[in-house]
Amino acid sequence: DTAVSQTPKYLVTQMGNDKSIKCEQNLGHDTMYWYKQDSKKFLKIMFSYNNKELIINETVPNRFSPKSPDKAHLNLHINSLELGDSAVYFCASSQRVYEQYFGPGTRLTVT
Amino acid sequence: AQSVTQLGSHVSVSEGALVLLRCNYSSSVPPYLFWYVQYPNQGLQLLLKYTSAATLVKGINGFEAEFKKSETSFHLTKPSAHMSDAAEYFCAVSESSGSARQLTFGSGTQLTVLP
Numbered sequence: 387d388t389a390v391s392q393t394p395k396y397l398v399t400q401m402g403n404d405k406s407i408k409c410e411q412n413l414g415h416d417t418m419y420w421y422k423q424d425s426k427k428f429l430k431i432m433f434s435y436n437n438k439e440l441i442i443n444e445t446v447p448n449r450f451s452p453k454s455p456d457k458a459h460l461n462l463h464i465n466s467l468e469l470g471d472s473a474v475y476f477c478a479s480s481q482r483v484y485e486q487y488f489g490p491g492t493r494l495t496v497t
Numbered sequence: 498a499q500s501v502t503q504l505g506s507h508v509s510v511s512e513g514a515l516v517l518l519r520c521n522y523s524s525s526v527p528p529y530l531f532w533y534v535q536y537p538n539q540g541l542q543l544l545l546k547y548t549s550a551a552t553l554v555k556g557i558n559g560f561e562a563e564f565k566k567s568e569t570s571f572h573l574t575k576p577s578a579h580m581s582d583a584a585e586y587f588c589a590v591s592e593s594s595g596s597a598r599q600l601t602f603g604s605g606t607q608l609t610v611l612p
Contacts, residue, residue: 390540488533488540
């Protein structure tokens, strides 16, 4: 009964490739998020999204794009991967203004 | 923009000793505050939250935190550390952005529990 799930858990790819990370939540929440955790464990919001609006962190390169096929899914698509994109990416969800629940993370390694 | 400062990137305590992890925030409006724990190679798990109700908040695994507006602090404590408490702890403040609230995290504190 995983609340927030992500696939894949590990992703190794070469520079220049395009990849996607999938996220699903079964909590019935209306808002989903993507975070990036760097090698120093610093967490930074990338996107927040509900069925009404997408909030993009201005520091996120436009090579990153969230795609939501429905309320329970928010996938992260990354074009032209760079070495600096290597990190752990976390998906999260919440119901309006309340606490966020995190997925297990996807460790992306770009070689 | 709101921000969070966690004093001490590494804290070591002996098993059975008091755990104190410090968190200070800056906010122009009453904040929502959270503590999350991250075990190795896992996601973040919510420990406790402050959302303008009682200033002393109790969470899971025996942790609690006190919101002190005058000190802009939200320190995390546990009376007696257990080996299983060893993990990374993150303090976070929630700010409103449109209809969603985005979390701003502190830099984290790695807690080591010594036998």
